[in-house]
Amino acid sequence: MDRSELARAKRSHALKRKVDRELIAGSLAHYEDPAYYTSTYRRRIDDVQFYVSLATKNGGEMLEYGVGNGRIALPIARHGVRVTGIDHSATMLRDLRARIEDEPAAVARRITLHRGDMRTKRLGKKFSLVICSFNTALHLYTRADVEKFLACVRSHLSPRGRFVVDLSVPAIDDLTRDPKKAYTAPKFKHPSAGMVRYTEHFDYDSVRQVLFVSMEFHPIDRKIPTFSTPLAHRQFYPREWEALLHYNGFAVDRVDGDFHGGPLTNKSDVMVWHAKLRSGWR
Numbered sequence: 001m002d003r004s005e006l007a008r009a010k011r012s013h014a015l016k017r018k019v020d021r022e023l024i025a026g027s028l029a030h031y032e033d034p035a036y037y038t039s040t041y042r043r044r045i046d047d048v049q050f051y052v053s054l055a056t057k058n059g060g061e062m063l064e065y066g067v068g069n070g071r072i073a074l075p076i077a078r079h080g081v082r083v084t085g086i087d088h089s090a091t092m093l094r095d096l097r098a099r100i101e102d103e104p105a106a107v108a109r110r111i112t113l114h115r116g117d118m119r120t121k122r123l124g125k126k127f128s129l130v131i132c133s134f135n136t137a138l139h140l141y142t143r144a145d146v147e148k149f150l151a152c153v154r155s156h157l158s159p160r161g162r163f164v165v166d167l168s169v170p171a172i173d174d175l176t177r178d179p180k181k182a183y184t185a186p187k188f189k190h191p192s193a194g195m196v197r198y199t200e201h202f203d204y205d206s207v208r209q210v211l212f213v214s215m216e217f218h219p220i221d222r223k224i225p226t227f228s229t230p231l232a233h234r235q236f237y238p239r240e241w242e243a244l245l246h247y248n249g250f251a252v253d254r255v256d257g258d259f260h261g262g263p264l265t266n267k268s269d270v271m272v273w274h275a276k277l278r279s280g281w282r
């Protein structure tokens, strides 16, 4: 290898490390502040009711990928269903464990947690229902990520089990925003920073199909410097996700456009996929 080849190899290695770092940060940072997470999504209840109803109808023990701090798993356990949760965020799992301590012993006993990566964690156990809730799958950035994840789901799904996953539909308005512009949202009270002015920058990489969002918090009444949190979300188009399920051993039973069983239309902002193992798949 001559000098210029070596320099090129070093540059490409450095670039790959930068790319990996921004994706790793974009899949972890938003989950480093569970109090903020809980307060931000406290009004998001349609998906919780949907998954509780799915879990109670299923009855048997279920697995949730991206269990987080239990926004969905805790209500399911309170409804009498045993839930196993996988998440790679130590911070979210710590918060969930603290919340479980405040629950009655019967509820606490129904929840089992594992820290691990959804692309690799194998529990050696089958479930009749596996869910991957609230955009957790948008942290699968490459085809290899998706394939590894779906292989794990297959290993955890009983032969007649159901796999349910909800994802945002790519929103053209978000993908076409000017990356240099700060988009302002209403002020609000942050759990630790007090009143903040809130801005967001959106930067869509149309080759990797990853939307990078920078959430910026500008404290108003406390002497705290502005801080920001990165979030990286892979954008899956409906037909692309359908193909990924199909070519990785799943048959789609149904796809809905909301959490009430409505159809997926051009106006839907969420897609809820119900799939099962494809018979005859190698």
Ligand SMILES: C[S@@+](CC[C@H](N)C(=O)[O-])C[C@H]1O[C@@H](n2cnc3c(N)ncnc32)[C@H](O)[C@@H]1O
Pocket: 027, 028, 031, 065, 066, 067, 068, 069, 070, 071, 072, 086, 087, 088, 089, 092, 116, 117, 118, 119, 133, 134, 135, 136, 139
């Ligand atoms: C949007 S949160 C959903 C949390 C919870 N299910 C809810 O609905 O509030 C996504 C979760 O996925 C987890 N996550 C992201 N990438 C992951 C990975 N590669 N393996 C395991 N968990 C991951 C995050 O730590 C986070 O808790």
